[in-house]
Every structure is written in structure tokens, then in C-alpha cells.
Amino acid sequence: MHVRELVLEDFRNYHHLELAFCPGLTLLTGGNAQGKTNILEAIYWVATGRSHRTLEERDLVRSGEAGCRVRAVVDAGGRQYALELSFHQAQGRRFSIGAKPYRRVDGTDSGLYAVLFAPEDLELIKGPPVNRRRFLDEEVFQGSAGYRRALASYNRCLAHRNRLLKDAGGSRLSASLLDPWNRQLAETGAAVTRLRRQVIASLAPGAARVQERLTGGAERLQVAYRPSGSDDSGEFVRLLEAKAHEELARGATLAGPHRDELALELEGKPLRTHGSQGQQRCAVLALKAAVAEYLRSNLGSTPVLLLDDILSELDRRRQHELMIMLGTGSQTIITSVTQGWSHQAAADPLVYEVKAGTARKVQRACTG
Amino acid sequence: MIYPGPVARLIEELGRLPGVGPKTAQRLAFHILATDIHEVQRLAEALLAAKAQTVNCSVCHNITDVDPCRLCRNPERDRQLVCVVESPKDVAALERSHEYRGLYHVLHGAWSPIAGVGPEQLRIKELVDRLKAGGIVEVILATNPDLEGEATAMYLSRLLRTLGVKVTRIAHGLPVGGELDYAADDTIARALQGRREM
Ligand SMILES: [Zn+2]
Numbered sequence: 001m002h003v004r005e006l007v008l009e010d011f012r013n014y015h016h017l018e019l020a021f022c023p024g025l026t027l028l029t030g031g032n033a034q035g036k037t038n039i040l041e042a043i044y045w046v047a048t049g050r051s052h053r054t055l056e057e058r059d060l061v062r063s064g065e066a067g068c069r070v071r072a073v074v075d076a077g078g079r080q081y082a083l084e085l086s087f088h089q090a091q092g093r094r095f096s097i098g099a100k101p102y103r104r105v106d107g108t109d110s111g112l113y114a115v116l117f118a119p120e121d122l123e124l125i126k127g128p129p130v131n132r133r134r135f136l137d138e139e140v141f142q143g144s145a146g147y148r149r150a151l152a153s154y155n156r157c158l159a160h161r162n163r164l165l166k167d168a169g170g171s172r173l174s175a176s177l178l179d180p181w182n183r184q185l186a187e188t189g190a191a192v193t194r195l196r197r198q199v200i201a202s203l204a205p206g207a208a209r210v211q212e213r214l215t216g217g218a219e220r221l222q223v224a225y226r227p228s229g230s231d232d233s234g235e236f237v238r239l240l241e242a243k244a245h246e247e248l249a250r251g252a253t254l255a256g257p258h259r260d261e262l263a264l265e266l267e268g269k270p271l272r273t274h275g276s277q278g279q280q281r282c283a284v285l286a287l288k289a290a291v292a293e294y295l296r297s298n299l300g301s302t303p304v305l306l307l308d309d310i311l312s313e314l315d316r317r318r319q320h321e322l323m324i325m326l327g328t329g330s331q332t333i334i335t336s337v338t339q340g341w342s343h344q345a346a347a348d349p350l351v352y353e354v355k356a357g358t359a360r361k362v363q364r365a366c367t368g
Numbered sequence: 369m370i371y372p373g374p375v376a377r378l379i380e381e382l383g384r385l386p387g388v389g390p391k392t393a394q395r396l397a398f399h400i401l402a403t404d405i406h407e408v409q410r411l412a413e414a415l416l417a418a419k420a421q422t423v424n425c426s427v428c429h430n431i432t433d434v435d436p437c438r439l440c441r442n443p444e445r446d447r448q449l450v451c452v453v454e455s456p457k458d459v460a461a462l463e464r465s466h467e468y469r470g471l472y473h474v475l476h477g478a479w480s481p482i483a484g485v486g487p488e489q490l491r492i493k494e495l496v497d498r499l500k501a502g503g504i505v506e507v508i509l510a511t512n513p514d515l516e517g518e519a520t521a522m523y524l525s526r527l528l529r530t531l532g533v534k535v536t537r538i539a540h541g542l543p544v545g546g547e548l549d550y551a552a553d554d555t556i557a558r559a560l561q562g563r564r565e566m
Binding site for chain 1: 479480481482487515516518519522523526527
């Protein structure tokens with residue numbers, strides 16, 4: 001799967017922009033604040049319905065305008081169709097695949113998956129556990145409708161149970177009231193826990209391998225799952241029962257996937273507290289590269305890789321290593337202030353120079 | 369846009385109906401305005417009659433125009449069997465399948481803490497009273513196979529077992545999250561036949 005054409009209308013600093021892409025590597029160069037990242041953001045938005053820079057869609061709209069639109073023509077093994085996502089301050093969001101409207105922006109419908117590498121990813125390591133759970137739910141599990149159903153069911157059950165605990169106002173809840181929700185929370189929670197355990201087990205070796213190569217074998221990255229609940233619903237119920245007293249006092253459920261942790265460690269020490277900025281950046285790249293690899297082997301479609309200004313943080317050798325590891329199987333779109341990075345891994349990139357809301361092709365005609 | 373008072377009021381009233389947004393309310397209102405007066409009269413009378421001439425059955429709490437309802441009065445129904453459902457729509461679905469010959473008990477909802485509905489708001493006390501009056505051997509719990517329906521069934525099974533009746537749950541032949549109301553007749557038949565003691 002790759003993006004062939006992209007049209008932006010009133011998106012960020014672009015009034016109207018049309019770009020053609022190749023299945024391989026595309027480089028967006030240009031000075032700071034010229035709009036390179038906005039192009040990646042647009043592709044990520046039309047693929048996932050999310051932006052890595054804002055939770056407010058009105059931020060995506062060019063100032064002075066009422067709405068914005070992104071149209072991407074994608075190619076899935078020769079079959080071409082258009083995805084169109086728009087946001088309007090009065091009408092809200094609209095999404096269509098081949099002109100057919102869809103309620104949700106989702107790769108399982110559109111076939112377009114994306115992995116974004118961005119400076120903001122550092123929050124994945126530095127931030128609270130909820131960032132890492134969101135990373136699992138939204139990035140790693142993109143394309144898993146089964147996981148999404150399991151998680152939605154768990155979250156609904158959790159909301160019911162929390163409301164029950166809160167409404168009790170600290171006083172005792174009889175077993176007849178609590179048991180039905182304990183059993184169902186345990187069943188739905190164990191299902192989520194099992195799926196997360198599986199996915200992390202297949203992600204961890206890949207992440208360790210990338211980290212090792214980026215650091216010349218010097219650093220061993222450990223990605224471990226620390227579930228708050230259990231894979232086993234019987235055990236899960238016992239965990240809940242053991243916390244019953246505290247749960248009533250706090251009016252909230254204290255065990256389950258909503259409190260899971262994805263532990264990231266270097267040589268047994270938490271990266272968040274013990275890693276240097278450089279080690280943390282490297283680990284994020286390793287994790288994301290592992291996600292790309294995981295999706296490639298688990299989806300019926302290769303994800304588009306979007307690298308937002310992350311190569312500049314690496315020396316030439318690491319740039320080279322990363323590009324080799326990301327491979328040539330995926331469409332890759334990179335932003336960079338300069339062109340002065342290693343071209344060795346991809347000899348013939350398509351290059352655009354981005355300047356004040358325009359993009360000019362400066363190298364190679366697209367033959368793909 | 370501003371409409372004359374009576375039209376605005378019609379749109380407002382229609383807009384209170386479940387699943388009817390402002391646009392649909394407007395479309396329905398203009399459809400009614402464009403319709404022949406006799407037809408509109410029939411609709412208005414049907415609305416009033418449905419409300420004025422029906423009550424909840426004092427025995428099973430299903431919606432009825434005679435009390436007790438025709439199902440509860442029917443001497444051919446098996447009076448040892450009571451099937452507990454969430455809504456009158458579920459009774460209709462089970463009746464359509466022609467698979468069930470017992471009586472019903474309509475809870476009028478399911479246990480949903482987030483909707484602020486607790487077991488005490490459902491017709492559970494009335495069910496317990498029916499069982500205490502004697503004659504009922506088995507209670508079939510046919511609440512929906514979703515989180516709320518399951519919680520309701522678990523709650524009831526625990527409560528009703530103490531009354532010395534057999535408590536069974538319909539089999540999960542139904543699609544997950546699917547409602548009885550939408551299930552095909554043969555699915556309902558299989559769900560009933562495959563019921564298991566809770
Ligand atoms: Zn009745």
C-alpha cells in the first residue's frame with residue numbers, strides 16, 4: 001500500500017497543495033516552519049484520524065478558513081482509490097473511502113496504515129503510563145478489529161463498575177451487586193491482557209535488535225509487559241476482591257488493563273529515569289521500527305512510514321543503520337532541514353523542496 | 369429558519385422521539401403537513417389510542433390492552449415456566465418464533481450503572497412475588513447477551529435460586545451484543561433449546 005497523490009486544502013499553512021509520491025522514498029526538505037511536518041501530519045490524519053500535534057481538529061484549519069480537507073489517492077496492489085477526510089467547524093468531520101462515507105477513520109476499512117516517527121514520541125518514554133497504553137491501543141493495534149472490540153467491551157464494563165463503586169459512596173457493596181461486574185470485568189480484562197501480552201512479546205525482540213544495531217551492540221533494550229490485571233479471569237477476580245476495600249474508599253477500579261504498564265528498560269534500569277536524552281531517542285526509534293516490522297508481518301498491507309525530522313538527531317552511521325532496518329519494503333516519507341544525510345540506503349529518493357506553503361520537485365521524476 | 373407556532377411545536381414534539389434529530393423532525397413535520405387531513409387524523413387517533421388503551425399487565429408487565437394480558441390468560445400456556453426478558457419487544461420476538469409456550473416477565477430495562485438504572489428500578493420485586501405465590505418451576509433468563517443483560521441475569525440467578533426454583537440462561541447462540549429483538553427465529557429456537565442452569 002502506498003500514497004500516490006496527496007491534495008491539501010486549507011490545511012495548516014497550505015491553501016492548496018498537490019503532491020505526487022512514489023512507492024519508495026520521498027524526501028521533504030526546506031527551512032524550519034515552512035510546512036514540511038504539515039504534510040506528514042496530513043497523511044497521518046487521513047490514515048488514522050489523529051494528529052500527533054493536536055487534539056483539536058480546528059488547529060488543522062488554515063487561519064481565517066472554516067474547514068480543511070485532505071485527499072489521498074492510495075494504491076493497493078494496483079487498485080487505486082481516494083480517501084478523503086475533512087473537518088469543518090460547523091459540520092464536523094467527514095470521511096469517505098472511494099466516495100463512500102464512513103463514520104470512523106480506520107485502516108481496517110481504508111487499508112492505509114501509518115507509523116509516524118516524530119520528536120514528540122519522546123513523551124512515550126518520558127510521559128506517564130497512559131502514553132504507553134495509548135501507543136499500544138492506537139499504534140500497535142491499528143488494524144486489529146478484534147482487539148478494538150475487546151478493549152471497547154472492557155472500557156464499558158469498567159465505566160459501569162466505577163460508577164457502581166462511586167455511587168456506593170464508600171459504604172460496603174453486597175456481593176450480589178459487585179460479583180456480576182467483577183466477573184465481567186475479569187473476563188473482558190483478561191481478554192485485553194492476553195492480546196497485549198502477545199503483541200508485546202512479538203514486539204520486544206525487534207525493538208532490542210534495532211537498539212543493538214543503532215548503538216553498535218552497546219545497549220540492550222528490554223520491553224516488558226507489566227499487567228495490572230491477569231490473563232486468567234479467575235485470578236483477575238481474586239485481584240479485584242483483594243482490593244475491594246481500597247476500591248470502595250477511592251470509588252474506582254484499581255486493577256485491570258487501564259492500569260497496565262509497558263516497561264522500557266536499558267540493562268534493567270528504567271529508561272525514563274536512568275536513560276540519557278540520546279538513549280531515550282534511540283529507544284523510541286527502536287520501538288517504532290519494531291512496530292513497523294510487526295505491522296508489516298501482521299497486516300495484509302505494508303504501513304507507510306513517516307519520519308518527521310528525526311534523522312538529524314542521528315550521526316551518519318546511525319542514519320544509515322536506521323534506513324537499512326526500515327528497509328525498502330515500505331513507502332517512506334522523510335522531512336529534513338537539509339539534504340545532508342546519508343543517501344546510501346536509498347540511492348534515488350524523490351525530493352521536494354518545501355517553502356512557505358508550496359512544494360517544488362527538485363529531483364527525479366516519479367516513474368512508480 | 370422560523371416556522372409558524374403550530375409547525376414549530378410539531379417539529380419540537382417530533383424531535384423528542386428517540387432517534388429523531390432536528391432534521392428528521394423537520395422532514396416528518398412537513399410530510400405530515402403535506403398529508404391528507406383524514407390520514408393525519410388516523411395517525412393522531414392511533415397515537416392517543418395506543419397510549420390510552422394499553423397498560424402494563426399486572427402479572428407479567430408486558431404491554432396489553434386487557435389486564436391480565438392475553439398471554440397470561442391463555443389456558444394453553446405452560447404456567448410452570450416463566451421467561452424473563454428486558455422489554456415487550458423481546459416478548460414479540462419470542463412469540464414470533466413459536467418456540468416457547470410458557471409465560472413471561474418483562475423487566476422494563478436492564479441493570480446499567482452508567483445509565484443510573486439499578487436492579488431496584490427493574491420489575492424484580494414483582495417477579496419475586498410471582499415466584500413466592502407458587503406454581504412456577506423454572507425461570508428462563510433471556511436478557512440480552514451484552515454486559516448489562518449478563519449482569520442482570522447474574523443478579524437474578526443469585527436472587528431467585530434462594531426461592532427454590534430452577535434458574536436457566538438461554539444459550540449464547542445470539543451474536544455478541546445482538547439483541548433478542550433482532551435475532552432470527554431459528555436462532556431464538558436454538559438459544560431456548562440450549563439453555564443451561566445457572
Ligand atoms: Zn401478562
